[in-house]
Amino acid sequence: MNSKFQNISVEEIERRLKDAGVNPTTQRIAIFKYILCDADHPTADQIKSWADKNFPKVSLATIYNTLNVLVDAGLLRELNLPESDSVVYDKTLSEHHHFLDQQTGHLIDIEGDQIRVELKLKRQLKISEMDILLRGTQN
Amino acid sequence: MNSKFQNISVEEIERRLKDAGVNPTTQRIAIFKYILCDADHPTADQIKSWADKNFPKVSLATIYNTLNVLVDAGLLRELNLPESDSVVYDKTLSEHHHFLDQQTGHLIDIEGDQIRVELKLKRQLKISEMDILLRGTQN
DNA sequence: CATAGAATTGGAATAATTCTAAACTGGACT
DNA sequence: AGTCCAGTTTAGAATTATTCCAATTCTATG
Known part of the structure; x- marks a missing residue:
């Protein structure tokens, strides 16, 4: 029930992005799906590592852009823990x-x-x- | 009673440093006194600005060194607030x-x-x- | 299919903090 | 007073997360 790793369809991801007023581009869908389904409080760098294995190219700038877009749209939260130099992203709203x-x-x-x-x-x-x-x- | 700006003598500052096992050098005394008596949750940069007005020279590296020494000795706490890029230092223990x-x-x-x-x-x-x-x- | 606005990109820029290696200090012992 | 030494301070380089920038590429719409 409390599983971290969920299965959410690409269609559902797209719908959520659109509902939040975010243009559902390929990169945004992929990154958002990764965070929602596979990741657990990831950092931008962890997302980048994952992306490097699953896409021809996603630039780090795009990952930061996308994360900021998702946070601004209220689809993610950012957490700044004292013990880490990097921001982690939280899917739980x-x-x-x-x-x-x-x-x-x-x-x-x-x-x-x-x-x-x-x-x-x-x-x-x-x-x-x-x-x-x-x-x-x-x- | 709850005043942020206290008057603590240099002798008292020295004693506290010694009691905590910290060698009371000129710079450490000055910085610690500033934090205890005059500052309110300062950042390293704010301490540097203050120091520049009150000393011939204190390097930024020394300020960071000193802050780390004081934190390690349990004389200060560091706070990492999400809304700021800089660590602030807290005299309240x-x-x-x-x-x-x-x-x-x-x-x-x-x-x-x-x-x-x-x-x-x-x-x-x-x-x-x-x-x-x-x-x-x-x- | 042309085109404009948005998205993406690589690399440079920024900013807080740490690292490094050299220079300096101050107390302990002559 | 003079020497020594460990500890401290220093300037500047290095590091690291993130943002900025200018150029390129997409994409939705007419």
Whole structure:
């Protein structure tokens, strides 16, 4: 159920791109499908490595362009973890947080319903977003 | 009480450095004092700008060296916020989190006692650290 | 099928940080 | 005071992720 590796048809990918107002080009479809179906919080470089094995040519610039387009369209989120120099891309759009396994470096999504936060702020703050990063180990 | 700008004597700074096993050189004392007394979540570049006005010469490499030494000694923490390309340094060592004012870009410490988190994790995870970043606006 | 606007490309540019090798400092021992 | 040495500082080169740029290639539409 919670499988990271899904099978989504090219048609479905195209439809999602169009619905989000993104022109579904060959490169965008391929990159988006890879992220949705095969990858797990990939970096631009990991996407590039994968692309090099599966396409005649996709330039790194196109990968960055595409990722930015997808993020701007709300189809992906970018995550900037302190422990990595590279941005990783997150296909999960529902409210969620993250757990980083300090032994393996593996990043796991934690759905929003698994964390309840109670704020007792002294200041008058209007909170619009909240990022939580848990660190630790898995048994 | 919650003042960001404190007055701590050079002797006290030296003592803290020594206690943490850090050789209290002129540059380290100056930089550490600046962070503790005058700065608010500064970046290396901001420290460099300040240093340029107050010293004949402090190289940027020394600033980075010093910051790394202080972080390794547990005298500072580094924060890597998604919205900035640069690391910022945090003098507050007690458990706390952060609020980022999306209008001003200002970063505010939120003490640990103002946030209560209840975890209902499905997986068996042993949590050792938790970073929370709130975003929003101030009234 | 012509064409304009969008997408892609390779390579140069940028920016934060680290690396390197040389020069400098300051305390310990004469 | 003079020498020595480990630790520190320095300037500048190197690294790395990402963006920029100008030129080329697609693609949808008339």
